[in-house]
Amino acid sequence: MVRHQCPHPYHQTQRRRLIEKTALFIVIVLLVLFFVLGRLSVKDVKQYQADNARLKESVVKLTKANKALVKRLDFIESSKVIDAQSQKDARKSLVKLHEELSDTKEQLAFYQRVVAPETLIKGLYIDSFDIRPLDEKGGYDYELVLAQGTSQKQVIKGQYTFSIVGDWQGEEKEFLLEDLSIEGLKSGNFSFRYYELLTGEIKLPIGFIPKTVSMIINRSKKGSKPMQEQWLWREVVSG
Template sequence: MNKGQGERLQIVTYNPIRRFINRVIALSLILALAAGGYYYGQWSVWHERGSAVIERDDLRVKTQVQEKELSDLRRRVLVTESSNAVDKQTQQEVHQTVLDLNARIGKLENELHFYQRVMAPEKADQGLRIDRFDIKPTDNPRVFDYQLVITQVTDNNSFIEGRVLVSLVGSRGQTLNVTLPLKDVSPEVDELSVRFRFRFFQNVVGQIHLPEDFIPEKVQIILQSIGNKAMRIETEFDWVSQEAI
């Protein structure tokens, strides 16, 4: 058979109107997708700002409540201390009441200062910070409650995220400078580092179970945020006094 006889020639009608319509439809879809993406981005920003305002308003309400409670407690202390009609039998009770009220006032003043610093920061205090690391003993001498407070002091109300690595440094038997990551001594932690994501502050709490042959000396904390303005902060705390070194 001849090669030319085995080939078929197909004639396609050229339709410029249909081709133009197809191009218009394709262009419309592209513009619709672009517009949808733009408005979704705008909505996301609006939503983030709205939730930030709500969260900040909650902090302000909490601050106002604490300021009122602080004022009431101070007034109660003045009334109790200025009362002369107290017999000897109740003097000890009154003295203990004053001590309890003063302790509560001190705690409220610390909390109030913390919220005010987060909400209305000084320029020098802005950025990612380790606010404090507290350790409290329990009934078990080898078990301690801990609380790590991380803050972000900024004016843009945006989320910050990253990882925090907490390690205990001490001695184990005759070996010095032994480092134990938090995941090895805390049942609540199952990774080498703990993830954080917050807008104003975040509490990391749990328990530390010390090995029988381990004597802690220091606590090492490393913060590593991610994003365009990534930061790395390294701090050491003394195990006894819990003061930053």
């Protein structure tokens, strides 16, 4: 039987030195590799930080631009609202101006009829008669304007009354002023030199459908004939 013998001491020394050199080489290679990887990692971190800084700067710029656009949009919308309101106010003012102008023209025409020599109307006449509905259902107020030409310098006196004819409960019915007047008037009095505005309130029966209005004016002067005038209901009712 042959026993295994250990290598010669010289060979053992050479093998140990080879192992030491190999281990040292491996350590150096690993150190170099770690150094390179570390440098690359540092470069990646710095690049990331730089990119992140640029992104933050872009976000700030975009945020400012967005705020500016929002303010501009709000200004534009506000301008539109202001313009629309201005146009609305202007239209209202224009309508009001037309109404005032129309009223002024009517008043001017009235005074011309009463005062102007070239448009004199002799004697007593009805300048206008208007009926306007009130808030209360069936309630109305009326305005009667009587006048006489300026050639008539004496005070004129008398009474007026009117009646309304229409359908009520399936039949034609006439209601006198005393039936309709809130104040219970049978007739109204007038006394003037040039003109007079006479007003009052009436209330129509529920279900009554008016069709015509008949006015009678009696002067107090003896021998004077009654003045009569008739209108369709739609001609005298306004509003």
